[in-house]
Amino acid sequence: MTHEFAILSPEKTILTYPLARLGSRVMAHLLDVMLIGVALVGIQFVFGLLSIVEPGLATAVLSLTALLGPFAYFILLEGLWNGQSLGKKAVGIRVRMADGTPVTFGAALGRNLMRPADLFPGSYFVGLLAVFTNPRSQRLGDLVAGTVVVHERTDPPQFHTAPHQVGIHPLESAVGDLRGMTQEEYVALKRLCDRFPELPAGVQERVVREVWLPFAQRRSVPEAPNVHPIFLAEAVVMRYGRIHGLL
Numbered sequence: 001m002t003h004e005f006a007i008l009s010p011e012k013t014i015l016t017y018p019l020a021r022l023g024s025r026v027m028a029h030l031l032d033v034m035l036i037g038v039a040l041v042g043i044q045f046v047f048g049l050l051s052i053v054e055p056g057l058a059t060a061v062l063s064l065t066a067l068l069g070p071f072a073y074f075i076l077l078e079g080l081w082n083g084q085s086l087g088k089k090a091v092g093i094r095v096r097m098a099d100g101t102p103v104t105f106g107a108a109l110g111r112n113l114m115r116p117a118d119l120f121p122g123s124y125f126v127g128l129l130a131v132f133t134n135p136r137s138q139r140l141g142d143l144v145a146g147t148v149v150v151h152e153r154t155d156p157p158q159f160h161t162a163p164h165q166v167g168i169h170p171l172e173s174a175v176g177d178l179r180g181m182t183q184e185e186y187v188a189l190k191r192l193c194d195r196f197p198e199l200p201a202g203v204q205e206r207v208v209r210e211v212w213l214p215f216a217q218r219r220s221v222p223e224a225p226n227v228h229p230i231f232l233a234e235a236v237v238m239r240y241g242r243i244h245g246l247l
Helices: 022-050 055-080 086-091 105-113 115-119 125-133 140-145 183-198 201-218 229-243
Strands: 004-008 014-018 093-097 147-151
Touching (some): 014 147, 022 055, 022 086, 022 125, 055 105, 086 093, 093 105, 105 147, 115 125, 115 140, 140 147, 183 201, 183 229, 201 229
Antiparallel strands (some): 004 014, 093 147
16 A cells, blocks of 8 residues: 555646545544534434424434434535545545545545445444555545545645636736647646646646746747746736637
8 A cells, every 4th residue: 555646637747645544534534423423412402302392203303314414424525625524624634536636526425325335344344454455545435436535735835726717817918929829738737727736846846847848938938037937827828718718
């Protein structure tokens, strides 16, 4: 079992993500179970009062909540909160798609509906066995949904996603007329700008050197003093997109 997994981005750049260690995943799960338990106790108290008036309804709701509540907790939080439950947030791990992109709601649904299979024959034996024998530390739910669990990076990003939909980039006038630029180059640069904040510092330097600089030389985009190249790349994306009606 490795501690990182690598993907090849659309820009032909290798991106690496640190896989969540078993201890972090267990701790996150225990925190989530405790939170679910507290919530169920609170719900039980409320419907316990209701049972005085409608005992049949209260029993049915409590049974349904106890059965479906834990599934709903994980599915909704991971699916709508970018791959994190409260427990995962607390320990700094996140679910992602196996290609490095944010987890989809469908994948969150699939990986969590498989939790009973991970429990078989008891105490998460199958789930733990899958984690130890899989090179990406995937349990059965992850294998079915095509997801992985990774550690969040502790270093805050210094750049922001390219603002393709708003305004005019302040550096558009500095990138020239982009004569001869192709739509394939536009797509590659747009993806580069969007992924840039999540890349490790060393990978950031490499993609600037291997992707941006050859493009800038080919399309005669001049360097701007005291301006990081990624801001020029954003300006190129916005200028080309505006000219060709792609925004």
